[in-house]
Amino acid sequence: MHHANATGRPVHDRRARTGVWFVGARGSVATTAVAGCAAVTTGLYPxxxxxTETPAFAGAGLPRPASLVFGGHDTADCPLPKRAEDLTGAGxxxxxxxRAVHTELAAADREIRPGGPLAGDTRTDEELITRFTDDLTAFRSRRELARVVVVNVSSTEPLPAPDATRLPPSSLYAAAALRAGCPYVNFTPSTGLHSPLLTEAAEASGLPHAGRDGKTGQTLLRSVLAPMFxxxxLTVRxxxxxxxxxGGDGAALADPAAAAAKNAGKERVLTDTLGAGVQGEVHxxxxxxxxxxxxxWDHVxxxxxxxxxxxxxxxWQGCDSALAAPLVLDLARLVARAHEAGLTGPRPELGFYFKDPDGGPAGLARQFDALLFFADRLREAG
Amino acid sequence: MHHANATGRPVHDRRARTGVWFVGARGSVATTAVAGCAAVTTGLYPxxxxxTETPAFAGAGLPRPASLVFGGHDTADCPLPKRAEDLTGAGxxxxxxxRAVHTELAAADREIRPGGPLAGDTRTDEELITRFTDDLTAFRSRRELARVVVVNVSSTEPLPAPDATRLPPSSLYAAAALRAGCPYVNFTPSTGLHSPLLTEAAEASGLPHAGRDGKTGQTLLRSVLAPMFxxxxLTVRxxxxxxxxxGGDGAALADPAAAAAKNAGKERVLTDTLGAGVQGEVHxxxxxxxxxxxxxWDHVxxxxxxxxxxxxxxxWQGCDSALAAPLVLDLARLVARAHEAGLTGPRPELGFYFKDPDGGPAGLARQFDALLFFADRLREAG
Amino acid sequence: MHHANATGRPVHDRRARTGVWFVGARGSVATTAVAGCAAVTTGLYPxxxxxTETPAFAGAGLPRPASLVFGGHDTADCPLPKRAEDLTGAGxxxxxxxRAVHTELAAADREIRPGGPLAGDTRTDEELITRFTDDLTAFRSRRELARVVVVNVSSTEPLPAPDATRLPPSSLYAAAALRAGCPYVNFTPSTGLHSPLLTEAAEASGLPHAGRDGKTGQTLLRSVLAPMFxxxxLTVRxxxxxxxxxGGDGAALADPAAAAAKNAGKERVLTDTLGAGVQGEVHxxxxxxxxxxxxxWDHVxxxxxxxxxxxxxxxWQGCDSALAAPLVLDLARLVARAHEAGLTGPRPELGFYFKDPDGGPAGLARQFDALLFFADRLREAG
Amino acid sequence: MHHANATGRPVHDRRARTGVWFVGARGSVATTAVAGCAAVTTGLYPxxxxxTETPAFAGAGLPRPASLVFGGHDTADCPLPKRAEDLTGAGxxxxxxxRAVHTELAAADREIRPGGPLAGDTRTDEELITRFTDDLTAFRSRRELARVVVVNVSSTEPLPAPDATRLPPSSLYAAAALRAGCPYVNFTPSTGLHSPLLTEAAEASGLPHAGRDGKTGQTLLRSVLAPMFxxxxLTVRxxxxxxxxxGGDGAALADPAAAAAKNAGKERVLTDTLGAGVQGEVHxxxxxxxxxxxxxWDHVxxxxxxxxxxxxxxxWQGCDSALAAPLVLDLARLVARAHEAGLTGPRPELGFYFKDPDGGPAGLARQFDALLFFADRLREAG
Structure with missing residues (x-):
């Protein structure tokens, strides 16, 4: 990606392109991210x-929005342009x-491959991982991409049973990312790389990865309010x-097991900051x-x-996809750049984005500091 | 206050006592501070x-709560034990x-002197300043205090007219503090030391001072939420x-001029963080x-x-006096210690406490960092 | 409008059409009412x-939505189809x-005449009333309407000064309605028929009329909650x-005199139900x-x-025009039918719709009872 | 209770006293009711x-607050004066x-008998009912009471299993009330008289009774807001x-079966008014x-x-006991008077007080009308 120019300093190859592969590519978040990236690239919207588009990240070598190429896995069929029309109706x-970004939506749609397993699928975990790995490597070579970041934005899956012998779907995709040499981001509370069966492979891969469970609303607020107390x-009782x-997430989280996965992250921000002993539930x-x-609604x-x-x-009244999509683009860019810069393993500097981060400080202000240091580090990485 | 011990390191004289002189000594905040300091000292309440009672301030040399001696000015007559009973009825x-701290309340009550000017008072500004200065120096010598910190906790006074020829009352007290060699804290939005007529004297005094307008509720929240956006x-519209x-503050702020003084501080936190151009009013x-x-109630x-x-x-539903009183005790202790340590002038490290601080960073998290650095500096000051 | 059929009972002439003349015909409420009436008529929306479309009003002889013909006065120029596009963008x-009801919007647009007076207009009140009266009678005859109901939905005008010698604009339109023999509805807090200069003419006219100030949000809530206490x-303190x-109403109400007009109505619902002595302001x-x-936001x-x-x-978070428009259509239908049935003067049965009604009970439940009785009365009027 | 005076009209015997027997007599609601009745009787509080103390009930023949004599069952031991001190600390x-009403609290405390069954109790249902019946009749004769109203204010019990062979505790007390000839009020969502095993006895008893589940906060609000929509x-989605x-109710309702009993009532008010098909849960x-x-918190x-x-x-932020206690006193008075007036069976006129009433209209305004009619009926009953 870099060449030494006459002065000996590396330069970014502006033509290099980065793949962003969504697990859950036909969902609201992915659709909003694809449409929004095109809207920002063409100047339709700020x-x-x-x-990552604020001045703090200038010169940090992140792939430009225009250089991102989208694809992904999904078990659903609805074409992206149709999904985008639906999301327009939903506000x-x-x-x-x-309509304005139909071309980009259609292009991403052509790069979506069937996910799985669906009910009745008889393939083994290994067969599924192989299938997904092949999809990733084919995408990278077909589109001549410098690298592909895999980003999980699919609906929250139930917490796997402690004695489960098969990997949950999110972990199958994560395993495929490792095998294909792709940096990985888990924006959901699903297991992903957090399966003990994948720990060794993740460490051996030398790939940067980040997670888990994007912090977009209630938990974002909690991560600034808990430090205030x-x-x-002041003693929070x-x-x-x-x-x-x-939306789809509402339906998925109506499953108590999925809600349990989500709530674990929400509570972590309080425990990390205020310690144990705070009463209260989350519904x-x-x-x-x-x-x-x-x-x-939160009551403290x-x-x-x-x-x-x-x-x-x-x-807090917000549109979840509109809150998540720009953060997903941020993370894809940051992890792609980390990969380019040779950084490996979990990135605690990205705790700013997650409910259940891979280490790093608690509290949004400290996490923002860590993110800015990361920007500096990427800038210096050349 | 310090002696060199055998190791050559200074030690604090644990017998030294610090005066806290409240302007508005019979108000809810002062009464709560006096009663609360006694309650904490005797272990009745945490x-x-x-x-300043959290571990971060251990070893910073702050005067112990038990070493604080209270007095003050007020234009009202109601004895402190009676005020405390009223505040009990008000929850x-x-x-x-x-009843448990009646002794301490009565002791503070004996150190309250008449404030002014009341309507019909014919004394000049100079006569009033002299009177207040004498009260301060008499308190210090009578009670054998190492120093006296003057803290303004009286009701918000109206913004002075631009062409006013007399000092507003809060500035009379502030002038007396300078003249008596007392560090000064302005917990209200009133003018205090911010009068141009006092700028020179404040600089010449070499005294530490801090202000303005304690950040206890809505503005506290704004100072953590605005940085989040x-x-x-995210663009705040x-x-x-x-x-x-x-309470008394409600009645005082029903005066539009007083409310204007208060609101200026409230809006500053938004402007400092988000820039101009954010719509909205505060009532x-x-x-x-x-x-x-x-x-x-805030709507963003x-x-x-x-x-x-x-x-x-x-x-946000809170009791203003209970929010203010511990911060007032914090500030008295911090500014007393700053005086002891030879620090002078406005203390931007105390922006954590104020709506309209004397410089320093915006945003509560940064202000808390600055406060912790200040604790370190005091610790090292010996 | 009625003929005796073979059984001697009157029947409604289904071909008769009713005019609805909006003062403020290019505003958000009028535009929403015109577009919405067409949408309901064509079955696009329920x-x-x-x-008035609930079963309680079946058989009450109200003019059908499809029989309403719209026109009005406005000082603005923007064509209704363009206004409707703007309102689509605003959600x-x-x-x-x-687009679907473009024909109906364009038809109404052709029936809008210039309002007034604008700044610099040298016409006298009498000249303006004559002009407006001519517009009304021309509309009625040109479109062969059984009757025309004048409905004020323009922005709130400032409270007239006590010593004002000229009629406020809302009263000019109201005077024209009387002169043209048109029933009148005032959906705003503006003066309208409430000018003492119009009292006699209103009584002499024998026309039914209704007002004042539509109850669409906060006051609607207050009118059900105050009776509960x-x-x-329970004692409301x-x-x-x-x-x-x-929107336009926000800008108009930024004028303190206009806000004062609005607030008078808001407070009346509390005073009528709870008596005087309830503290609190409305901003x-x-x-x-x-x-x-x-x-x-309300705090009780x-x-x-x-x-x-x-x-x-x-x-309460609502869209004011969407709340107002169906009520405006209700009122136009009810007052038209009252006129047909020979009812005259202020209609206290319509207090259900107003903050500041022409008599009748306080409290929404009682007002709804009164409205149902009115429906019965209209049904029996034949 | 009545004698014909010289004019032939019956007069109330002002010396007659009415017993109020609380199931859950040491709970917060009962303690507040006993203390509050004394406070009102002695003029300490309005x-x-x-x-029932508003003018609408003047002359309706309700027993005066001063004539009420309190007793009850409870499985707890804490004396009422101690409970009252605890409730003072809790605000x-x-x-x-x-302290002011210690005498009255102690008097009521002497009339509290052990409830049951506690764990390990080997008594049969019949033995328990007999025991409770004896307690009631002994109270009535010992205190020379005209009648005793039994009022269930104990913690919500779990919904009984469909195949349960024993009566739930609330029904044991209700059965005893029937057997002792006592009118009965169920202020909780527990089964009480709603057991099919008691239907026949209730009908045969000729006693008036009322229930179920006092409407004190969220459901009270729903019963005025649902009719508004x-x-x-307007279509509630x-x-x-x-x-x-x-408090105790919080702990009891942490049991999902008890919460289910409570929620059934809460949902009924919506279904009765808005029909089925409204989404949403209650936690x-x-x-x-x-x-x-x-x-x-409610979100519509x-x-x-x-x-x-x-x-x-x-x-809605309220104190449950302070909301419930005056309604409990109301109900005791109303049902006692109904008994005196010879009214029998469930009283739909009291739906104003209940989430899950025995018939009557839905919506608070209609229920209030029904209550006022009931006051008239009692007044006329002489």
Whole structure:
């Protein structure tokens, strides 16, 4: 990707292209990311929500949005241009965008391959991993890509049973990424690389990876509010929350096992910052009437001076796909660049993006510091 | 205050005592601070909300709570033990506390001197400053105090007219603090040392001082939430807010000029972080039925990816005096120690506590970092 | 409109058509009403929000939506089909509707005449009333209408000064309605028929009329919640509220005089139900970033048994035009039918729709009862 | 209870006294009711929240608060004066009240008998019913009471299994009430008289009874807001809610079977008004940190004109015992008077008080009308 120029300093090959391979490529997040990347590239919309497009990342050598090539796996059939029209009706994509970026959506659609396993699929884990690996390597060579980052944005899968003998689907895709030499990002609470069966392969691969479970709403808020209570020496007694969401994620999380996977991450941010002993539960309700929009209510009961009882409540109303998509593009760019720079293993510098990060500090402000240091490091990596 | 021991390292004289002189000594905040300091000293209550009692400040040489001696100015007459009973009825102080710390309240009450000027007072500014200065120096010598920190916790005064020829009351007290050689803290939005007529004297005094306008609720929240939007590259379109409060502060802020003084600070935190151009107003309503409790509602309209419109709302329900009192004790201790350590002038390291600080970073997380650095500096100052 | 059939019972002439003349015909409410009436007539959308389309009004002889013919006055120029496109972009009208009902929008647009007076207009009140009257009678005869109902849906005008010698614009239009023999509805807080200069003419006209100030959001809520507190013998101490709204109404209400007009109605619902002595203010903020959407926060502090302090908060997020338009269609139909049935004067049975009604009960439930009785009365009127 | 005076009209014997027997007599609600009745009787506090003390009930012949004599069953031991002190610390009872009404609390405490069955109790249902019946009749004769109303205010018990062969405890107490000839009120969602095994006895008893599940907060709100949507022809798509509560009820409702019993009532108010098909769940979380205070958040997604999506949210913060106690006193008085007046069977006129009433209209306004008619009927009953 780099050549030494006359001054001896490496230069980025502006023609090099980077693949972004979505597991869940026909979902709302992936569709929004593909449409949004095209919208930003063509100047139709500003890159709101893309942290990597702020000045702090100038010169860090990230692949340009225009250089990203999209593909992915999915078990669904609906073509991306149609999905984008649906998302327009649901108020996720602005009117007219789906038509304006039809070419890019259709191009990504042609690079989507069947996911799995579906019910009744008789293939073994090994067969599935091989199939997915072949899809990845074929994409990379066919499109002449410098590298392909695999990003899991599929619906949350149930927590695997402790005695499960097969890998959950998210881990099959993760295993394929390792085998194909692809950096990996897990934006969901699903297992992915966190299976003990993959630990060794992940370490041996020398690939950078990042996860787990994108921090887009309620947990994002918690990661800035929990440190506030700590820094002010206020005692949080109970932190309770309810999430209402429709869309595919709402339906998936109506499964208690999937909700349990999601909630583990949500609680971690509190435990990491405030320690154990904070009362309160988190509910995730499937409310189809809300469509792609999500409402999260949080109620924090805390003690002040002399035992005075006080309360903070927050209500967050957002579009999950619009919150996730720019972060997914950020992560694809950052992990691609980390790979180019020779960085390996889990990247604790990316805890800014995750509910359940691979180490690094707790609290969004500290995590943002770590991200900025990472930008500096990438800048210096040449 | 320090002696060299056998090892040549200075030691703190544990018998030295520090005066805390409240302007507004019969108000809710001062009463809560006096009662609360006694409650913490005697172990009746933990020091919840006192940041200076967290491990980060161990060894920083701050005066112990038990070594603080309280006095102050006020234009009101109600004795502190009676005020404390009133605050118990209002739910600010826990049942039984006023009686348990009656001795300490009565002791502080004996050190309260008449404030001014009241309507019809014919004394000149100079006469008033002299009077207040004499009160301060008499307190220091009578109680054999190492130093006295003057802390303004009186009700917000109206913004002075641009062509005013007399100093506002808060500046009279601040001038007296300078003249008496007392470090000064302004926990209110009133003018205090910010009068151009006092700039020269403040610089010449070589005294440390800190201000302005304690950050206890809505603005505290804003100072953690605004950086979140910035760090996530989300575009805040409008930030609107309403405060409902009873008590003395509610009545004072029903005066539009006083509310204007208060709001300037509230808006500063947004402008410092997000720049100009954020729509929205802030209302402060006097609602006597709420007594000493305050409710603040904030509504933040922000844009995400592809122009998607999202909303965050927060509702903060707290007791203002219980939020303010531990911070006031923190500041008295920190500024006393800064004085002891020979630090002078405005202390930007204390921006953590203020809506309208004397420089330093914006955003609570950065301000907390600055405070921790300050603790280290005090620790090293010996 | 009626003929006796063979059985001697009157029948409605299904071919008769009713004019609806909007003052403010190019505004968001009028545009939504015209587009929505066409959408309902053609079956594109169900009549959600139109109370007159519920079974309780079957057989009451109301003019069918398909029989309504729209026109109006406005000082603005923007053609209705263009306004409808704008409202689609703002999320008020669903995608595709503006195009689907273009014919109906264009037809209404052709019936809009210049309003006034604009700045610099030298016409006297009498000249303006004559002009507006001529517009109304020309519309009625040109379109062969059984009757024309004038409905004020223009932006709130400032409260007229007590010593004003000229009629405010809303009263000029109201005077023209009287003169042209048109029933009149005032959906805004503007003066309209409430000018003492029009009292006599209104009584002499024998025309039915209804007002004032449509109850669409915060006040609607208050009119169901205030009776709850009363019925449960709970003591409301303070009722505070803040409204955030963009759009034209937000800008108009940024004028304190216009806001004062609006707030008078909002407070009336509390006073009528709970009596005087309830603390609290109402704020109306212009927040252009919210576009056509409105957020209203209410905070109710009330006492329960043994003086216990409790709180109810409500947050209402709605689209003002979508809330108003079906009620405006309801009112036009009801007042047209009242005219046909020979009813005259103010109609207290329509208090269900108004913040500041012409008599009748307080509390939405009682007002709904009154409306149902009115439906019965119209049904029996034949 | 009545004598004919010289005019032939019956008069109430002012000396007659009425027993109120609480199942759960040491719980928060019963303790608050006993203390509050004394506070109101002695004029210490106004009867806020007691609907029966409003002018509408003047002359209806209800037993005066001063004439009520309290007793009850409970499985707990803590004396009522001690419970009242605890409730003072928890902020339920105002400071000083427990001491002021110590005599009345101690008197009630002497009339509390052991409830059951506790774990390990080997008594049969019949033995328990006999025991409870004897307690009731002994109370009535010992205190020379005109009648005794049994009121269930104990913690919610789990829904009985469909194949259960024994009566749940609440039904044992209800059976004893029937056998002792006592009118019965079920203020909880527990089974009480709703067991099919008691149907025949209830009918044969000729006793008035009322239930089930007091409507004090979230459901009270729903019963006024649901009719609003219906009356305005707005389509409710989803109604979701979360309750946070500490205290004994919080712990009891942490049992999913008990929560299921509670939620059935909560949902009934929506179904009765809006029909089936409204999405949304209700959560009840045990949050011990909230003590006796309860927070209920509701989120209503509804459609307006042309499919516009709107949202109403409510947050109710109240003290459950302070909300329940005056209603419990109301019900005891009303049902006692109904008994005196010879009314029998379930009283649909009392639906105003219940989530899951014995018939009667839905919607609080209609239920209030029914209650007022009932007051008239009692007044006329002489």
């Amino acid at each position: 890159p709101t929500g893309m942290v 996720v994509l602005p009117g007219g965008l789906a 700590l820094q002010r020496a 109970a932190w309770s929350g309810t999430n209402l969401l429709g 995730i309700d499937d409310v189809p009437a809300l469509g792609e929009w999500k409402t999260a 009961a805390f003690d002040g001076f002399l035992g005075s009882r006080m309360i903070l409540q927050t209500i | 020091p919840t909300g006192m940041v 600010v102080l826990p049942g039984g506390l006023a 910035l760090q996530r590259a 409008a930030w609107s807010g309403t405060n409902l409060l009873g 402060i309503d006097d609602v006597p039925a709420l007594g000493e409790w305050k409710t603040a 309209a922000f844009d995400g990816f592809l122009g998607s419109r999202m909303i965050l709302q927060t509702i | 009549p959600t929000g139109m109370v 008020v009208l669903p995608g595709g509707l503006a 009363l019925q449960r013998a 303070a009722w505070s509220g803040t409204n955030l709204l963009g 109306i903020d212009d927040v252009p970033a919210l576009g056509e959407w409105k957020t209203a 502090a009330f006492d329960g048994f043994l003086g216990s302090r409790m709180i109810l908060q409500t947050i | 009867p806020t929240g007691m609907v 339920v009872l105002p400071g000083g009240l427990a 219906l009356q305005r022809a 989803a109604w979701s809610g979360t309750n946070l509560l500490g 009840i979380d045990d949050v011990p940190a909230l003590g006796e205070w309860k927070t209920a 997604a509804f459609d307006g004109f042309l499919g516009s999506r709107m949202i109403l949210q409510t947050i």
